[in-house]
Amino acid sequence: xxxxxxxxxxxxxxxxxxxxxxxxxxxxxxxxxxxxxxxxxxxxxxxxxxxxxxxxxxxxxxxxxxxxxxxxxxxxxxxxxxxxxxxxxxxxxxxxxxxxxxxxxxxxxxxxxxxxxxxxxxxxxxxxxxxxxxxxxxxxxxxxxxxxxxxxxxxxxxxxxxxxxxxxxxxxxxxxxxxxxxxxxxxxxxxxxxxxxxxxxxxxxxxxxxxxxxxx
Numbered sequence: 237x238x239x240x241x242x243x244x245x246x247x248x249x250x251x252x253x254x255x256x257x258x259x260x261x262x263x264x265x266x267x268x269x270x271x272x273x274x275x276x277x278x279x280x281x282x283x284x285x286x287x288x289x290x291x292x293x294x295x296x297x298x299x300x301x302x303x304x305x306x307x308x309x310x311x312x313x314x315x316x317x318x319x320x321x322x323x324x325x326x327x328x329x330x331x332x333x334x335x336x337x338x339x340x341x342x343x344x345x346x347x348x349x350x351x352x353x354x355x356x357x358x359x360x361x362x363x364x365x366x367x368x369x370x371x372x373x374x375x376x377x378x379x380x381x382x383x384x385x386x387x388x389x390x391x392x393x394x395x396x397x398x399x400x401x402x403x404x405x406x407x408x409x410x411x412x413x414x415x416x417x418x419x420x421x422x423x424x425x426x427x428x429x430x431x432x433x434x435x436x437x438x439x440x441x442x443x444x445x446x447x448x449x450x451x452x
Contacts, residue, residue: 237348238264238279240272240295241287241314246337250285253341260348269293273301276309282352284311286331288322296322296329303330303433310433312351332434355434385445387429393447395422399435400442 237254239247239262247265254260263279266272270293276284284302288295299311313326313334323334332355335347385393391412398408409419423438432438442448 237262237283237285237352238266238272238276238281238309239285240266240269240290240298241285242267242290243287246287253345257345260345269295269298272298273305276302276307277305280307281309283348284309285314285335285348286311287314288326296325299326299331300329310351310354312347327436328440330433330437332436385430385441385447388426392422392426392429395419396426396430396438396442396445397447399423399426399438400448402439 237260239250241247241250244267247267251262251265254262263281264275266275267290269290272284272286272295273293284299286295286299290298295313299313302309302311310332311326311330313323313331314337315323315326315334316337326334332351333347335344385396388396394412395408398411403411405419405423406416408414408423409416412419423435426432426438427434430438430441432441
């Protein structure tokens with residue numbers, strides 16, 4: 237894991253916490269977004285715990301550069317309640333989820349393990365509510381025109397709609413009268429075809445394509 241925060245005390249506290257857990261190893265620290273990008277490309281960690289507000293390159297741009305690069309590192313955004321307007325931008329940049337700095341230590345550790353295991357942090361239903369909130373709130377940015385989804389089958393489009401509505405694989409299977417294994421296969425193909433790193437990005441793709449609206 238790489239810790240990225242411009243506050244040395246925050247990094248130190250997180251490092252001490254991680255040291256008590258043998259399955260969580262800190263392999264590097266950075267105080268700026270630019271240093272984080274360089275460090276991640278050099279050490280190739282499983283997880284990057286990324287602050288948003290830093291001097292120079294912020295955590296959103298650093299996340300965008302990390303997830304666009306050759307590394308398989310997954311970014312977990314470290315935020316505070318007064319920064320919640322940035323979470324949607326961070327998810328669009330490729331982050332796999334977020335944690336709040338003053339949440340319980342056990343919850344932060346659990347979040348790191350979830351993301352390290354290859355999953356997005358947020359449960360599908362929570363993801364749906366989060367994205368719906370950010371795409372409709374005032375100040376979320378100018379409305380984006382619908383981005384058509386090309387190169388997927390009609391069945392995959394149906395699956396993408398259900399992912400966007402927060403359905404789990406088992407719920408998708410039940411609604412489409414297919415097996416859970418088949419639903420998982422469709423979701424896996426969507427990851428590949430839409431170049432999505434995780435389920436969060438599929439939800440965003442569904443909203444930005446106009447396949448799902450917050451009230452659906």
